[in-house]
Amino acid sequence: MAVKPVIYGQSDRPPRGDYAQAREDYTCDQQHSTYTAQDHSTYARLYARQQALLPGLACQGFIDSLPLLGATDTIPRFEDINARLLPATGWQLVGVPGLIPEVPFFTLLSERKFPVTNWIRTPAEFDYIVEPDLFHDLFGHVPLLFDASYADHIQAYGKGALKAHALEHGPAQITGAVEMLSRLYWYTIEFGLLREGGQCRAYGAGILSSSGELAHSIRSPEPARLPLQTPADLLHCMASRYKIDTYQNPYFVIDSFDALLALTAPDFTPYYRQLQVAAA
Ligand code: PHE
Numbered sequence: 001m002a003v004k005p006v007i008y009g010q011s012d013r014p015p016r017g018d019y020a021q022a023r024e025d026y027t028c029d030q031q032h033s034t035y036t037a038q039d040h041s042t043y044a045r046l047y048a049r050q051q052a053l054l055p056g057l058a059c060q061g062f063i064d065s066l067p068l069l070g071a072t073d074t075i076p077r078f079e080d081i082n083a084r085l086l087p088a089t090g091w092q093l094v095g096v097p098g099l100i101p102e103v104p105f106f107t108l109l110s111e112r113k114f115p116v117t118n119w120i121r122t123p124a125e126f127d128y129i130v131e132p133d134l135f136h137d138l139f140g141h142v143p144l145l146f147d148a149s150y151a152d153h154i155q156a157y158g159k160g161a162l163k164a165h166a167l168e169h170g171p172a173q174i175t176g177a178v179e180m181l182s183r184l185y186w187y188t189i190e191f192g193l194l195r196e197g198g199q200c201r202a203y204g205a206g207i208l209s210s211s212g213e214l215a216h217s218i219r220s221p222e223p224a225r226l227p228l229q230t231p232a233d234l235l236h237c238m239a240s241r242y243k244i245d246t247y248q249n250p251y252f253v254i255d256s257f258d259a260l261l262a263l264t265a266p267d268f269t270p271y272y273r274q275l276q277v278a279a280a
């Protein structure tokens with residue numbers, strides 16, 4: 001059953017993935033046998049470059065779990081990663097043709113299924129691609145799914161986002177709830193920093209899969225690095241708009257995944273109401 005493609009931001013480009021292959025829940029097979037020698041080589045080269053950049057910049061949990069992705073010189077099979085991931089934290093990878101709509105995306109996360117794009121960028125896009133591809137999804141997000149607290153947080157986010165969607169579209173009509181939560185996702189799961197031994201280290205997938213932003217996020221004097229510890233910080237984060245095509249400013253810094261889990265555990269409904277009033 002064909003589903004509609006999703007395009008990131010405003011764009012004239014046609015969608016990249018083959019949405020005709022997708023099931024009703026937007027998942028599709030990885031189709032590992034269709035990768036070309038060039039696809040495997042792109043992955044191997046991206047992996048090698050990025051791995052060499054990690055020391056002193058990526059958080060330790062990420063560095064420790066990265067080898068669990070398996071193959072480094074070819075694109076790994078999702079099923080091989082699942083054989084390790086499922087017993088470790090109960091998560092599994094599912095293929096998707098690219099970006100998928102909000103509700104199917106949140107639903108998969110709430111079921112501990114992580115959607116991974118099944119195509120990889122072209123050599124011309126080696127240094128930068130706006131939309132997430134297989135390398136971003138796999139290298140950036142999946143190693144930390146082996147961390148129990150991070151893994152629990154992503155599922156809680158999926159459930160919380162379904163709730164936010166219901167609040168927005170149900171009788172409560174809290175406008176912008178999903179947008180507020182997507183900002184939190186952006187500043188944590190995609191571009192978050194973690195305080196480790198007094199130093200900032202990256203745990204956000206958008207940083208970890210970027211050759212330029214990894215060092216920039218940790219070492220550049222330019223961006224603000226704001227704490228994400230208190231409910232007031234959380235509200236500030238959810239009120240902060242972001243750009244998808246430049247290095248981030250500000251970054252938000254957490255103390256641990258357990259602290260993030262605790263900070264986001266309360267019912268967000270009053271937060272959404274407060275921010276809705278502030279935005280009006
Ligand atoms: N606890 C939040 C709520 O009840 C949901 C949430 C969980 C949001 C985890 C972000 C991360 O609405």
Ligand code: FE
Pocket residue numbers: 132136137140141190205206
């Ligand atoms: Fe991502």
